[in-house]
Amino acid sequence: MQDMHKTLPAANDNRGFFSTLVALPRRLPIAYKMAVSFSLLIILGMGALGAAVIHYQEDLMRRQIESYGATIVGQYAATAIDPVFTDNQFDMQVLTANLVKDHRIEGAALVDPKGERLAGEGLVPEPLVDYVPHTELQSVTWQGQSLLNVPHQLVSFFAPVQFRQVTAGQAIITLSLADVQYSFRQTIHTLLAATALMMLFSVIIAYWMGKRMGRPIKTLVMATDELGQGNLNVQLPEDRGDEFGRLNQAVNRMVRNMREKNQVEGVLNRLVAGDVAQQVLSDLNDVGIGSQRVEASVLFVDIVGFTSLSERLAPEVVVDLLNEYFAYFTQCSQLYMGMVDKFIGDCAMIIFGAPRPNPDHRFDAIACAVMIQRLLERVNKRRHQLGQPRVCVRIGINSGEMMAGMVGADQRMEYTVVGDAVNLASRLCSLGQPDDIVVGGDVIERLERPGRVTAEPFRQMKVKGVTAMVSAYRIEALASRYEQSIDEMIDGLLTTTDQPPKAI
Structure with missing residues (x-):
């Protein structure tokens, strides 16, 4: 078992090595890949071409040797007819010796029908009795040694020495295939040199082309990286x-x-709340009229005395004033997960708990209202220092079940909430005094951890469609740690810019 455990790391190393080897081509730059690809193509192409050339040259030279050998041995046999039939040893030896003087001929011999040598010079296949008698021209390839004892291939040609259908012996000549082999080697060397030269040029050209092709790819990669970073x-x-x-x-x-x-x-996102915008953009083909029942809170904030204020100011100043205060309302709502549903004249409607669910929407609506009032206290102090009139708001909040979704027509629709709870919130807003925060009984009675909010009864009122009287409360304060947090956020809002924030 110990030996097996010792061999496991080596196996893992091998797998890692082979995995790295397989993945290596994917990591190489395109210039290297093109250089290697061109080199392989040239090697394959030159290899196929070389094989065809060598085969053709080998076949051509073999035919030339066979033609030359057949001609020489035929002439040798014809010339040897008289000496062989007359058994003239001297003439046979002279004829053979003269023939071997040709450097292309390695050996020659005349033999009788029994294979006995009548005359001979140089290399001939032994024993001769194995190669005679022959009644027609033949050739035999065999392995021999040169005068320097270097083994090389030889080919011997046999032709009958005959006169009037009478065969008196055989004429034999031997040719060396060294020239053919040398020619093959020269051809191979030439092909290898040409292949190496072409590989060198192809690698240089492929690398250059790969670099040129790699530049736009590199530029494209850099561009996609920038896009990935949001540029x-x-x-x-x-x-x-x-x-x-x-x-x-x-x-x-x-x-x-x-x-x-x-x-x-x-x-x-500036026209509608971010959550609604994302919901619309997530599926543009599924945008249509439709709503669902939700549990949410609605806050109405109304600028008190705005009508008389607008009569004393120029229209441009009135618009700037509205934009300034709507910006305050929007920023406060965003800090408490609220969504500005719409601006109606000098009033803003803010939703908590829709479209994004929020189990603590009642408290967030109250905290947002408190922040708006405390923020405007600070703004009014600044306006007083500038000699500008004080601007007050009143706020009404109610919670409960309501319908939330796209409302309108196919040609024009908007996201909003509708229902009795929404109508009651609007009515509570109209009942309040300047700087009041009036909330419905549902907000206080169903508030999670009610100790966070201090409220006092405001009034009992009759609401159309509801048999029992509806309770209303006025918000007095929040727990100290929440008010401290609100003051810190207001400090941040007022110190980030010297100019009033613009509505978004």
Whole structure:
């Protein structure tokens, strides 16, 4: 068991090595890949070409040798007819010796029908009795040794020495295949040199081409990295006429579409709440009229005496004043997970608990209202120092079941909440005095951890469609730690800019 445990790391190392080896081509730059690919193609191409050339040359030279050998041995046999039939040893030896003087001929011999040598010089296959008698021209390839004892291939040609159908012996000549083999080697060396030279040029050209092709790819990778980091100011060159140019154009179109989409999202987020905008953009094909029952809170905040104030001010000043205070309302609501549903004249309607569920929506609505009132106290002090009139608001809050969703027509719709609880919140707002926060009984009676809020009964009132009297409360204060947190957030809002915030 111990030995087995010792061998496991080696196996893991091997797997890691082979995995790295397999993954290596995917990690190489494209220039290296092109260089290797071109080299392999040239090796395969030159290998196939070399094999064809060598085969053709081998076949051609073998035919030439066979033709030459057949001619020489035929002439040798014809010339040897008289000496062989007359048994003239001297003439046979002279004829053979003269024939071997040709450097292309390694050996020659004349033999009788029994294989006995009549005359001979140089290399001939032994024993001769194994190769005679032959009644027609034949050749035999065999392994021999040169005068320097270097083994090499030889080919011997046999032709009958005959006159009028009478065979008196055999004529034999031996040719060396060394020239053929040398030619083969030279051809192989030439092909190898040509392959190496072409590989060198191809590697250089492929590397250069890979570098040129890699530049636009590298630029494209850098652009996509910038896009991944949220930079939509990427602009790729479109002056190329090849596929990279068309790819750059496609990427630029995509970036422009993304910029336009972001602009649309930005504008949509300013026109409607962020949660509603994301819900709409998540499925543009499923946007339509529809609502669902939710448990939520609604806050109405109304600027008191705005009508008389607007009569004393220029229209431009009135609009700037509205935008300033609507910006305050929006910022406070965002800090408490509220959504500004709409601005109605000098009134704002804020929803808590929809479209994003919030189990503590009642307290968040109250805390948002307290923050608005405390923020406006600070703003009014600044307005007083500037000699500007004081601006007060009254706030009404109610909670309960209501319908939330897209309301309107197919041609024009908006996200909102409707129901008796919403109507009661609007009515509570109208009943309050300047700086009042009036809430419905449902808000106080169903508040989680009620010790966070101090409220006093405001009045009992009759609501249309409801048999029992409806209780209303006035918010006095929050627990000290919540009010301290509100003061810190107000400090942050008022110190981030010297200018009043703009409505979003």
